Amino acid sequence: MEELIEIMKGIRPDVDFETATDLIDGEILDSFDIISIVSEVNDAFGVEINVDDLLPENFNSAEALYELIQKLQAE
């Protein structure tokens, strides 16, 4: 989880990823942020997040994204 927060902070240092729960619904992350996060997460965690996983519920918080990563790693 810490590694994920580090990655997200590297892309958007101005966002408090520990507490934010409306990253998509609140329009905090834009489409460029999302593809940057996906690109770095794919490399760092050895997963392949594809376009079908781009749902608000998977990206609204760091925790939700971490759950998606764990799910993809388990597959």
Next chain:
Amino acid sequence: MSLVSLVCFKFALITVLLYFLVLKEAQWFILLIANIVFYLSYGVKYIVFLVAAGLVSYCGALLLEKEGRKPTGRKKAVALITILLIMSSWIVLKYGNFIAGNAVGLAALFVPSLSFERFEWVLPLGMSFYTFHAIGYVVDVYRKKYPAEKNFLKYFTFLSFFPHMIQGPFSRFGDLSKTMFRGNSFSWQRLCEGCARILWGAFKKIVIADPTASTVNMILGSYSEYGGIQIIFAIFLYSVRLYADFSGYMDIVCGFCHILDIGLEENFRQPFFAKTVDEYWRRWHITLGRWFRDYVFYPASMSKSGMKLSKWARGKWGPKLGKLISGYFAMLFVWTATGLWHGANWTYLVWGYLNLIVICSTMQLSDTYSALKEKLHIKSESFAWKLFCMIRTFMLISFFRFFSVAPDLGAAFSAIGHTIADFRISLITQPSAFLLDMFREEIILAGIGVAAMFTVDILNESGKWEKVKSACPIVLRAFIYSAMIVMIALMMKGADISQGFMYANF
């Protein structure tokens, strides 16, 4: 049947009456009949294309429904074939002349005797919109965002839904079906709110957009006869007119759907308050931007090529460009598609690429801009800076319109050249040189209309609109509505139909 006409008003009234008179379970069937009647009012033969798009997307989605979550080869093939079938007639009818004309033009370089005669095809009403609705539906089912609809007639009600079929907004089946098929109750409050919004939309269309059309068309159609300052005025007026026309349409259809308690999505959020071109496109025709984001931008940027490009760029040019490069790569597809969607002409492609260049360069140079602002002691949050950015964005967007209104690239460049070379600044003291053939009363009424439209936008932008509206005494409200009706009647001068909507041509 024009949306702003007496016959359409009667049609909408009958639809609302029947909708609330029948059983809730049958309400969607009334909508289906209304959609078919509305479409047939424009001609009988073109409904074949709509039904074909409906059948292909319906069957394709049912086949995709049987597939698992994983994107297998078979699943991809079904989706691809379905999308190609949906798009085929649209591509032929919308782009046939463009593709064939350019191919023949290219071949004529080697065989000079070749010539091209345009096909006299007419693009069926709403085809650009229902084609995209059908593609969005198929892709969403492919992505398992929601299940495929089993009842073809229900799906066809969505696809042919007349309020969103002529000019958008682009709706998602998963969202719209929630309110379209649940069975809705009549509410006086909704009726009043809906009627007020319809009136506001008709006001924008008839009092602002329609009367300014002839002036704009006259200057831009024969630009060589006018001075640069007149052309610039006409281009600015065109931007305002397009906004009044398109957002007026949205107000009318959203108001109608509000009465029926069907949730149609908003398409505008005060676009002239945007401080950058990128922000403008998040406020203007919002649902089209979202469509391209979901079905073009993400798939392109997250494709294997996009991800490889991003990784390579990060290693070669550092994290910043690496972060942006796959986005730029995808934006190239988005703006090519956006340009071509608006029209099968090189002018629209150039218009799209101008937007692309400005958006990408703004992102790329954001650090330089920040440093420059700091050096010049410019406060980003100051009103003066925000106002400057808004005016700059409006001017840029208006400048791009030189290309979207010109019949060909030569005419666009010639108009720009003429604007600079023959500016005629002295005309600025002669108001009659700008609003050419508009009557004095029309200018006054349209001026009041524009002032009202921007006042509402300012209040909406500052978040005060709802408060102001609810605090407005009923007598004042009645006076405002009456004044709007009188102004509409004066502008229509007894006619029972207004001009067609500009965006329906796309």
